[in-house]
Amino acid sequence: MPERPAKPGTTVYLYELAWILPSIAIPVGMLAALTVTAFGAGLHLPGVEGRVPAAQVAQTAPFDAPGVRQTGPGRYEVVMTSQIWAFAPNEIRVPAGATVTFVATSKDVVHGLLIPRAHVNVMLLPGQIARVTATFERPGEYPMFCHEYCGIAHHTMWGKVIVEPRS
Amino acid sequence: MTARAALGRLTAAYLAVALVALFGGVVTGLTQALEHAGINVYPLLAPAVQSYYHGLSIHGVLNALVWTTFFICGFLPYIAVEALGVPPAARGLGWPTFWLMTGGLVLAAIPLVGNAATVMFTFYPPLKAPWAFYVGLTLVVVGTWLVTLQLALTWRAWRRANPAARTPLPAFMALVTFAMWTLASLGLAAEMLFMLIPWSLGWVSGTDALLARVLFWFTGHPIVYFWLLPAYASWYTLVPRQAGGRLFSDPLARASFLLFLVLSTPLGFHHQYTDPGIHEGWKLVHAFLTFAVFFPSLLTFFNVVASLESGARARGGRGWVMWFARLPWGDPSVAAQVLAMILFAFGGIGGLINASFSLNRLVHNTAWIPGHLHLTVGSAATLSYMGITYWLIPHLRGRALWSRRLALVQVWSWVGGMVIFSNALHRLGLLGMPRRTMIGAAAYVQPEWTPILPLVGIGGTILTVSALLYFLNLALTLLASRTEYAAGIAFAEPMSGPDHAPAIFDRWRPWLALAVVLIALAYGPSLARLIATTPFDTAGMRVW
Numbered sequence: 001m002p003e004r005p006a007k008p009g010t011t012v013y014l015y016e017l018a019w020i021l022p023s024i025a026i027p028v029g030m031l032a033a034l035t036v037t038a039f040g041a042g043l044h045l046p047g048v049e050g051r052v053p054a055a056q057v058a059q060t061a062p063f064d065a066p067g068v069r070q071t072g073p074g075r076y077e078v079v080m081t082s083q084i085w086a087f088a089p090n091e092i093r094v095p096a097g098a099t100v101t102f103v104a105t106s107k108d109v110v111h112g113l114l115i116p117r118a119h120v121n122v123m124l125l126p127g128q129i130a131r132v133t134a135t136f137e138r139p140g141e142y143p144m145f146c147h148e149y150c151g152i153a154h155h156t157m158w159g160k161v162i163v164e165p166r167s
Numbered sequence: 168m169t170a171r172a173a174l175g176r177l178t179a180a181y182l183a184v185a186l187v188a189l190f191g192g193v194v195t196g197l198t199q200a201l202e203h204a205g206i207n208v209y210p211l212l213a214p215a216v217q218s219y220y221h222g223l224s225i226h227g228v229l230n231a232l233v234w235t236t237f238f239i240c241g242f243l244p245y246i247a248v249e250a251l252g253v254p255p256a257a258r259g260l261g262w263p264t265f266w267l268m269t270g271g272l273v274l275a276a277i278p279l280v281g282n283a284a285t286v287m288f289t290f291y292p293p294l295k296a297p298w299a300f301y302v303g304l305t306l307v308v309v310g311t312w313l314v315t316l317q318l319a320l321t322w323r324a325w326r327r328a329n330p331a332a333r334t335p336l337p338a339f340m341a342l343v344t345f346a347m348w349t350l351a352s353l354g355l356a357a358e359m360l361f362m363l364i365p366w367s368l369g370w371v372s373g374t375d376a377l378l379a380r381v382l383f384w385f386t387g388h389p390i391v392y393f394w395l396l397p398a399y400a401s402w403y404t405l406v407p408r409q410a411g412g413r414l415f416s417d418p419l420a421r422a423s424f425l426l427f428l429v430l431s432t433p434l435g436f437h438h439q440y441t442d443p444g445i446h447e448g449w450k451l452v453h454a455f456l457t458f459a460v461f462f463p464s465l466l467t468f469f470n471v472v473a474s475l476e477s478g479a480r481a482r483g484g485r486g487w488v489m490w491f492a493r494l495p496w497g498d499p500s501v502a503a504q505v506l507a508m509i510l511f512a513f514g515g516i517g518g519l520i521n522a523s524f525s526l527n528r529l530v531h532n533t534a535w536i537p538g539h540l541h542l543t544v545g546s547a548a549t550l551s552y553m554g555i556t557y558w559l560i561p562h563l564r565g566r567a568l569w570s571r572r573l574a575l576v577q578v579w580s581w582v583g584g585m586v587i588f589s590n591a592l593h594r595l596g597l598l599g600m601p602r603r604t605m606i607g608a609a610a611y612v613q614p615e616w617t618p619i620l621p622l623v624g625i626g627g628t629i630l631t632v633s634a635l636l637y638f639l640n641l642a643l644t645l646l647a648s649r650t651e652y653a654a655g656i657a658f659a660e661p662m663s664g665p666d667h668a669p670a671i672f673d674r675w676r677p678w679l680a681l682a683v684v685l686i687a688l689a690y691g692p693s694l695a696r697l698i699a700t701t702p703f704d705t706a707g708m709r710v711w
Contacts, residue, residue, distance in 0.1 A: 015415075016419055019419070026465060038523075044447060046442065048443070054704050054705040109294055110291050110293075114532065116598070125444065126705045127375060147601035149287055150710065151711050152218060155608050158611045
């Protein structure tokens, strides 16, 4: 094994160290910032909400009656089914400031629910119940799109949340 | 024929399949980019391409799966054998492996081309393709395992003859890449063998969307490292030399590859943050591990840039930043790979956003995602592979590249096209435009999307022209170049050599064991729960 010349070797070794440390510090710092902001803001991802028999969605509560219902002051629940190529319901009306919980699944292939202006982004898988909550502060129309390829007319699958001014 | 010439023919065969796949993917890609810009060419292409989604499935499979895999199986074993200086140990394995993979590809291509497997390259069930699609892709994966076996046997033969030497870095990187991939591909293999193949053959009636997605993404994230690590191997072991410099640190390079081996797989849930049916806590664990894999990426970034700097300074470069201009920009192979690194820096930053527990919801399944992966697989990998072929094909053919100038035009136009194309998709994604969608036919196009959509078509057109220049140059190199090219492969010498690297860097079992343990910890509980509770009651359908 050839002996390395002492001085340049030491310099290189110091450089190596000088790069390892920030390479650790940068991801750790970003991760810490991310975790703090996510939990500080109370953000939650979809979790385990149970299953629904994939072939009997239409006969299984609550998906036998898709629709919007009020669950409390300013609080609403939307029971939603998705199928090629439509959401049910595909037009949802709530007042401004409403907090809406979507309880949704798919009757056939994989779909997705994307409401960009409300930061709703969830996959709708056959067999799985998805639950996400969002607040609709401003009056106006919030388009909602299917964002997973679901067949030849995927691009026709959309709907809207109409947020009405509080009277 | 020498062993090296024999291996050269095998490598050339892999490259030929890879390039045919790239060509097919480029042509279909153009039609999608034009579609977003409001130019619907699909009526002209029927019945070859029957819909936007048919073309998109072909584009994804050919470019993301076939071009990459076949290039890697040609390139990495070639430089590994060159660096080890011993012939492939199992001579009889080489061509059968190639034909198994090519046969699998043809089998999968039959339904794909026939519009019977318009299921995208992610083939999420219950979208249901014919069995040939799943069996064919599985055979390609089995072929990659045989490449791993060949590399391992060859390394063992070399080790017997060289018991005290450090594994040469190119061979080390090839081995780590294939070891990582073989471990990571077990998820996809399980999805194919236990779910999709029996289901497509009618042996079982139902499947499950969530479990299939979990198994797919078990492989689906590390597959991007399978695409990237061969480019890294070139950036570490070849580009510094091509740039007139030396590799800065051999031990750091080894450390980063071993970390990729250990950390690439147990983080697939970051593709499934928005999926129901997976506990939030496990998603957070995978978020942590995703940020952990950022560590070897940063090591690579620092080490490769320092190596480039040594080359530029040796060529007279000065200053803190201006040395960069003194890189050999007239060499298309170097230019391609350095520019691929720059594009990849943005791809990496975007990837951190995708992997962020909180920010992911802004971008998941929007146009941001294809914008991102065209910077990673479409630039870091593809543009690097193009740069590699600019010396590898002349080397294999024995004829100089037909035109360096044309190659430089190609490289820069790829970068220009990609900046326009990828930037447009990133912005559209942030504005809420879904990915994988025939936007030109959608009823819901938002007013804020419309000024950006033409840029997708413009960028895509520039990329296509660039790719056609690439194919033209390669074809003329093979057919018309008369200048002899006799250069061998020269690997970069390190400034800090492998001699003071820890001895454990040359052992395989501890790293493989650590990788398996981390995978078991990160995936074990979720997989066990899903396997125990999944009823497999979802019927398949063809909806295209």
